[in-house]
Amino acid sequence: MWRSLASNMLTFLVVGLFLVGGVVLWGKSQYSATGPLEEAICLQVQRGSNIARVSRDLHEENAISNAAIFRMGAAYTDKASQLKAGSFLIEPNATMAEIVDQITRGGANTCGTEIVYRVGVTRTVVDVRELDPATNEFVERAEFELAVDETPAAYTEKRAEADTRYRLILAEGVTSWQVVEALNAMDVLAGEAGEVPTEGALAPHSYEIVEGTDRKALLEQMTMLQSQRLAAAWEGRDPDLPLQSPAEMLILASIIEKETGIPEERRDVASVFVNRLNQGMRLQTDPTVIYGITKGRGVLGRGLRQSELRQVTPWNTYVIEGLPPTPIANPGAASLEAAAHPASTDFVFFVADGSGGHAFATTLDEHNRNVARWRQIEQERGNN
Numbered sequence: 030m031w032r033s034l035a036s037n038m039l040t041f042l043v044v045g046l047f048l049v050g051g052v053v054l055w056g057k058s059q060y061s062a063t064g065p066l067e068e069a070i071c072l073q074v075q076r077g078s079n080i081a082r083v084s085r086d087l088h089e090e091n092a093i094s095n096a097a098i099f100r101m102g103a104a105y106t107d108k109a110s111q112l113k114a115g116s117f118l119i120e121p122n123a124t125m126a127e128i129v130d131q132i133t134r135g136g137a138n139t140c141g142t143e144i145v146y147r148v149g150v151t152r153t154v155v156d157v158r159e160l161d162p163a164t165n166e167f168v169e170r171a172e173f174e175l176a177v178d179e180t181p182a183a184y185t186e187k188r189a190e191a192d193t194r195y196r197l198i199l200a201e202g203v204t205s206w207q208v209v210e211a212l213n214a215m216d217v218l219a220g221e222a223g224e225v226p227t228e229g230a231l232a233p234h235s236y237e238i239v240e241g242t243d244r245k246a247l248l249e250q251m252t253m254l255q256s257q258r259l260a261a262a263w264e265g266r267d268p269d270l271p272l273q274s275p276a277e278m279l280i281l282a283s284i285i286e287k288e289t290g291i292p293e294e295r296r297d298v299a300s301v302f303v304n305r306l307n308q309g310m311r312l313q314t315d316p317t318v319i320y321g322i323t324k325g326r327g328v329l330g331r332g333l334r335q336s337e338l339r340q341v342t343p344w345n346t347y348v349i350e351g352l353p354p355t356p357i358a359n360p361g362a363a364s365l366e367a368a369a370h371p372a373s374t375d376f377v378f379f380v381a382d383g384s385g386g387h388a389f390a391t392t393l394d395e396h397n398r399n400v401a402r403w404r405q406i407e408q409e410r411g412n413n
Contacts, residue, residue, distance in 0.1 A: 045171045059095060060102040060125045066092040069120050069162035070141035074132055076114040080104075083112065083132065092119055092128065099125045108133040116141030116192045118162060144165070144184065146175065148211040149200045151328055157183050176214040177344055188217070195240070199251065201233040201361035202286045204325030208359070209324035210249075211290055212244045220244045228256055228325060229279045229356025258362050266369040271306040282368040283356035287316035291386045299390065301379055310377065312346035320344045320357035 070090050074083055080103050084096040093099050103109040110135040118140035119128060125141055145156040157171040171183035187193045195217050199208065205226045212222050220243040231248065232255035238247065262282075265276040272278050281302060289298050305312055319329050321342030338345075344353040360368075374389070378396035382388040383406040390396035 057102075059098050062094075062124060063122045064092060064124055064128070065094055066090070066119060066121050069118060069165065071160065071162045072117045072119050072128075072132070074112065074114050074117065076191060078112065078114070080109045080112055087119075087128065092123070093125050099129070102126065103129045116194070116393070118160065118165075122371075123155070142170075142185060142187045142190065143196060144193060144217070145196045145198060146205055146211070146215055146217075147198045147200065148200050148208060150175070150207070153211040153214065155184065157181070157390060175211065195238045197236045197238050197247070199231065199233045199236070199359070201364065202290075202358045203231075203233065204228060204358050205231055206325045207327070209248075212247065218242050218244050218247065222245070222248060226252060227355070229283050229359055231359045232258060233359055233361040255359070258365055259312060262362075262365040262369040267371070270369075270371075271303060274370075278365070278368050279360070280352045280356045282360035283358045284312070284314055284316060284352075284363040285367050286360040286364040287358055288314060289387065292363060294386055295367035296370065296372040297374060297376060297389055298379065298387070299367040300374040301376045302372045304375065304377050308350065308377065309350075311348075311350060312352070314346050317346045317353050317357055318342075318343045320353075373391055383409055 043182060057342050070092060072083070072086065072090075072092070080100050084099040087093045088096040099385040100109070102334040106126075106129065108129050115132075116139070117131050119131070123131075137337065140162060142157070142159045145158065147154045147156065155173055156172075156399060158167040159171050160166070161168050170187070171181040172186070173179070173181055184245070198214075205228050208231055209222045209225050212218055217238065217240055219241045222244040226248055231251040234251070234254060236247065236250065254361055259275050259279055263278055266272075266278065270278075272281065281299070284302060285295055285298050289295060302312055302314075304310075315333055318333055318340075320337060321340075321344035322337060323329055338347050341348050343349065344355075344357065346353060375391040376389040378390040378393070378399070379387040380390075380396065380399050380403050381401070383403060388399040388402070
């Protein structure tokens with residue numbers, strides 16, 4: 030009798046172990062299986078939340094098939110305690126394993142509301158935008174010019190939300206003074222910016238920032254990135270450039286940046302200035318004259334006068350020889366590369382061609398014809 034009872038107990042134990050093993054295998058397969066989500070959603074994980082609350086939210090959104098398996102999978106992989114606050118774009122059919130990895134890995138938010146500060150040459154614009162998970166495209170909620178327009182309610186509301194993320198986009202060609210002015214007007218930042226950094230020392234780039242980012246620390250980050258870009262450009266430069274130092278390359282790159290906004294033209298524009306330097310010709314570029322007038326503090330807002338073209342300043346390349354003493358703006362990586370690798374041309378002249386680009390020439394006669402054509406275009410536009 031005892032032998033029979035022991036045998037039955039052993040049988041039950043074996044069957045139980047098989048059942049438990051089967052449940053575990055089933056749970057693992059469910060954890061790694063394609064999820065039920067049909068359209069992308071933006072999952073918001075609040076500070077102080079936990080895996081249990083997130084699993085309920087995901088189940089309610091039909092992003093996971095079983096909240097308990099989601100929790101057990103997160104615990105089994107030792108990720109339950111690594112939950113990160115933020116907004117996460119959950120793609121259609123994401124597995125539970127993929128979602129757990131996404132919300133515990135951290136890093137930049139991938140959806141929700143984003144406030145973008147665009148520091149440009151003429152103004153700083155603030156965009157309040159929200160990612161539509163269904164289309165994976167941003168929908169604009171508000172836009173205004175910083176320190177000029179009235180602050181819209183949408184900006185104030187989103188600034189108050191803990192999961193709003195922030196980005197600062199520094200355009201190519203802005204001056205250091207313009208950057209500091211913009212940073213001082215941004216209420217998301219903290220601390221004192223301090224002195225205006227050296228012209229050309231800041232890297233145009235898209236910077237992720239957070240509430241309370243220190244202004245001076247942000248400027249140091251911009252300076253470090255520009256220093257790295259300049260060092261790389263100088264290290265890989267063409268060997269026969271008429272430039273004596275990285276500082277001179279930075280100056281040339283800033284002039285290229287201000288002369289053209291057409292990416293395909295940068296190396297041709299660079300070739301004009303390199304050819305002029307090699308031939309001992311003056312650079313004769315208007316942006317340097319303008320910088321001598323404004324010192325980078327805003328835009329001139331009008332055309333240059335003949336008297337200004339003749340006026341002696343350290344930056345007026347119509348009257349000085351060679352490069353000006355400092356950069357005239359903060360050049361981007363592409364202009365640094367153009368300065369390091371100018372096109373191989375005989376061009377020594379260029380003028381606007383009416384299309385947003387320039388007409389290049391190797392002789393003065395050809396250049397004069399291009400100038401006459403440009404003046405005719407200007408006259409026709411003035412008559413319309």
